[in-house]
Amino acid sequence: MKTIGLIGKNVGMTNISLDNGMNVSCTIINVNTCYIIQIKTIKNDGYSSIQIGSGEKNIKNFNKSLLGHFKKSGVSPKKKLLEIKGDFDENSYKIGQLINVSIFNVGDTVNVTGISKGKGFQGVVKRHKFSGVGERSHGQHNRLRSAGSIGAGSTPSKVFKGKKMAGRMGNNKVTIKNLKILKIDIDRNLLIIKGSVPGNKNSFLMIKKKIWN
Incomplete structure (x- = not known):
């Protein structure tokens, strides 16, 4: 089993009609361009994981160690970082690689983590x-x-x-599990997920999906 995921922003809620005519409440998540910042392997680090970064932040707000961390990956400094542990194929991912919503499919169930409203x-x-x-x-x-x-x-x-x-x-880290993906807009990097998610509008969210091999 491994986990894949992305970092997105909460755009807001709306209603959509399903094929059976039912109207359901859903949340629109803008999955900003996520880049792979670091790849850890069992051989070098003791466990396997990838680190994803998203969201722009003023460079003056980073210390030298973090600036060096981003410089090594060739990616501009990111506001949010997410480490995903799992048994990843080293040939499938590269440092600096762009990841978008195409890693998800309509009908997938995901876990969404965010900071609840204070x-x-x-x-x-x-x-x-x-x-x-x-x-x-x-x-x-x-x-x-x-x-x-x-x-x-x-x-x-x-x-x-x-x-x-x-x-x-409030103002706590909250995870809502098993939310269903209703629609995916690859062109605009949007995920439409059934139900509500933690946090205010424009707050960052971590979207994860488990893959059973």
Whole structure:
């Protein structure tokens, strides 16, 4: 088994009609030109993988070690890097090679990884779907969306780690698995995937597909 993948940008969502007449919600992903930056082999590095780069970034934002890394591949510095591990044929891939959406097929299922939308500091009702303490009654004040008791009495006299409480919500690395590719536009490097994906518009996404040999 090996994995292939690309880096793309979330363009947005739309509806399309399938052959059976059903309308489905889907996400359009612009797969920017991805280049192979590095190829690792079992002989030299202990494992086999390829590193893909995509997205332009101002050269002043890179340190010398990264600039040397890109210079060795002959590719301009890229904003996002993705390493894909697997048993790759060394003759099929070359450093500096351009990869596009042609590596996917309509009907493939892919895993899409991105950074979810940040929602800031949220309470337990929004963050963990708590129902609150209950109905407002005489004498209660601001208790409708409260978490309620968080302790376990005098024994053990502490709050256990992992307790669901208020805190920062979103802005996490999220992977949605088994999303189906509905359409592919090779000319414009677009993937149309059924369903939603993590992140805002114009955010970077990692699209991966597993191949069972």
